[in-house]
Amino acid sequence: MKSGRQKRAEIEAHRAEKRDKARQGERLDAERRRREAFEAALARGEVAVNKATLAPTGSYGYPDFQLRGTYLPIPFACKSCGKAEVWTPHQQKWWYETAKGDPFSGPSMCRRCRAIERRRKAEARRVHLEGVERKRKAKGG
Ligand SMILES: [Zn+2]
Numbered sequence: 632m633k634s635g636r637q638k639r640a641e642i643e644a645h646r647a648e649k650r651d652k653a654r655q656g657e658r659l660d661a662e663r664r665r666r667e668a669f670e671a672a673l674a675r676g677e678v679a680v681n682k683a684t685l686a687p688t689g690s691y692g693y694p695d696f697q698l699r700g701t702y703l704p705i706p707f708a709c710k711s712c713g714k715a716e717v718w719t720p721h722q723q724k725w726w727y728e729t730a731k732g733d734p735f736s737g738p739s740m741c742r743r744c745r746a747i748e749r750r751r752k753a754e755a756r757r758v759h760l761e762g763v764e765r766k767r768k769a770k771g772g
Pocket residue numbers: 709710711712713714740741742743744745
């Protein structure tokens with residue numbers, strides 16, 4: 632016949648086993664819900680984040696898209712002309728994963744204003760370098 636102590640130990644072991652199974656079930660449920668949400672997001676046109684290719688943030692915490700695991704369309708107003716545009720998931724993937732853009736940076740100007748700004752900067756650089764060259768020649772360098 633089992634002693635009271637043995638019986639108690641068996642009951643405890645049985646309870647611990649039940650607890651572990653319940654915990655494992657919760658983990659699997661959470662994992663399944665996460666996967667379903669991810670697949671639903673992809674079906675809506677969001678694009679999966681490849682975390683390994685992101686630039687380091689140099690910051691505590693993570694940007695929303697990294698926590699969520701997908702890029703979703705981001706509507707924004709151009710800071711230069713005010714035009715409403717949408718930053719598409721594919722544009723974001725390129726910016727963060729290929730161009731290694733700062734993970735906490737976002738859209739600010741529409742496509743047209745960005746092109747204008749790029750030309751303005753290139754022109755300013757050209758004028759600056761010409762000035763430097765002129766100075767060098769004037770000094771007889
Ligand atoms: Zn604009």
